[in-house]
Amino acid sequence: MTITRVSHADLVAESAVQVRSAIRSGRYDGHTAGLAAGKLQCNLAILPERYALDFLRFCQRNPKPCPLVGVGDSGDPTLPTLGHDIDIRTDVPRYRVFRDGRLTDEVTDISGDWADDLVTVALGCSFTFENALVRNGVPVRHLETGKNVPMYRSNIALAPAGIFSGDMVVTMRPIPAHLVDQAKEISRRYPQAHGAPIAVGDPAQIGIADLASPDWGDAVEIRSGEVPVYWACGVTPQNVLLQAALPICITHAPGHMLIADVAEDAETTILTNTRTNKETTS
Amino acid sequence: MTITRVSHADLVAESAVQVRSAIRSGRYDGHTAGLAAGKLQCNLAILPERYALDFLRFCQRNPKPCPLVGVGDSGDPTLPTLGHDIDIRTDVPRYRVFRDGRLTDEVTDISGDWADDLVTVALGCSFTFENALVRNGVPVRHLETGKNVPMYRSNIALAPAGIFSGDMVVTMRPIPAHLVDQAKEISRRYPQAHGAPIAVGDPAQIGIADLASPDWGDAVEIRSGEVPVYWACGVTPQNVLLQAALPICITHAPGHMLIADVAEDAETTILTNTRTNKETTS
Structure with missing residues (x-):
């Protein structure tokens, strides 16, 4: 089966869910500026769990360059507080894979690099x-x-x-x-x-x-x-991660961001329906 | 030597540094409401490092009840992003020590309970x-x-x-x-x-x-x-920590908060002089 590619212009009026779907299915691998207007876009850093506590401390201490907006469970490619169906292995148009501080790959899918000890960190962007x-x-x-x-x-x-x-x-x-x-x-x-x-x-x-x-x-x-x-x-943070020369670290390619379902002017970066009101939703 | 105790009224016009000094020296162990006006006061959770990554993820995902304002290095009782001279073992007027989910002590100094694997987490307060x-x-x-x-x-x-x-x-x-x-x-x-x-x-x-x-x-x-x-x-977060029944967890006693040097209306909760401009301070 051939994949029908779509352009930036084809996606400009689509929702975050639809844009992520186009990216996931391989129909789009371009930049995300101007897509899913009004939704939060995120810088991405994926790193081994044993470095994650220090990296979260680093982000907390440097909130202006490293505004923490989402953190995944170890080995879990979903980010339910940022989006309903996010699979971080496929939902970013273009990734950069660094090994021992050197760029080794630029790819559109990291399913093959995913591992049980990887932690996804999403940071706000300009x-x-x-x-x-x-x-x-x-x-x-x-x-x-x-x-x-x-x-x-x-x-x-x-x-x-x-x-x-x-x-x-x-x-x-x-x-x-x-x-x-x-x-x-x-x-x-x-x-x-x-x-x-x-x-x-x-x-x-x-x-x-x-x-x-x-x-x-x-x-x-x-x-x-x-x-x-x-x-x-x-x-x-990308520069700091590069200098730290982790055995593996995966980031987005510049301009090719993760698009969240969170509104960019929301009070927090947490989807409110992840805090279900157990009594009143029945 | 006897310690000369001071009252809340004695401290009400003092700076955050002076109030912490009175607390550290054992001269004051009362509540902190109204002290060091304009400075950020913090809820406190101290827990073993092996639980810290999950607890930071928990706080990031629940920012309204758990607004993360400071995290210490493992085993380090200082919090340089929150205050110039903070020693978390002595600078809170009154602590509660929980073991296996049960309150075992209410104390004014946790130096004896401090350990190399403890991580301090400070959260904003109402x-x-x-x-x-x-x-x-x-x-x-x-x-x-x-x-x-x-x-x-x-x-x-x-x-x-x-x-x-x-x-x-x-x-x-x-x-x-x-x-x-x-x-x-x-x-x-x-x-x-x-x-x-x-x-x-x-x-x-x-x-x-x-x-x-x-x-x-x-x-x-x-x-x-x-x-x-x-x-x-x-x-x-105190309730959640209690239910998690960690082997050890230390919190502030209600109303007896950590007083930071950060202004409560600052853009971030990070003291700006922790980011020294290396070239221009010489």
């Missing part, structure tokens, strides 16, 4: 607050120009936990000076998605030498009257 | 949003009348993790009908302290038979024009 900025009239340059957000290694030390430590990676968005306070206030409402900016203005204050030379992503123009604004970035 | 309600003109009955907040077992099932499961415990505060929306909006701003209410109105909807007979705390009067409003309660 799509959430970027959507809110745009919705509230704050322009986001890299989205307007079809580029990837510029990302930089900063000199902001992370709070360590076990083998996990390092410096924070930040993103930069140029914001018109008169909209900076609004951008701060809007993004602060999304603690599950990096929250308020880490810094505003001079890149040297956080150890960035040259905004024109990002460490990842694309440089973007800073126009007259605009101020560079820096947010904590989800590449931080 | 003092934070109650302070905000009062500050914003929303009356809180049990505070006005010098009572303990009424707490009830609900029928709201918690999302389980490993051996940890059960139903949510809730608190009830009668709120004038015209202030209910304001109370919701104010408390929602404190996700680190139970957030917005779980339910409003009829107690039967969440399995409570009689508001006049709370399971813990004191009954309070519901006056004409007032509506009962229910919040998730920090007794939930």
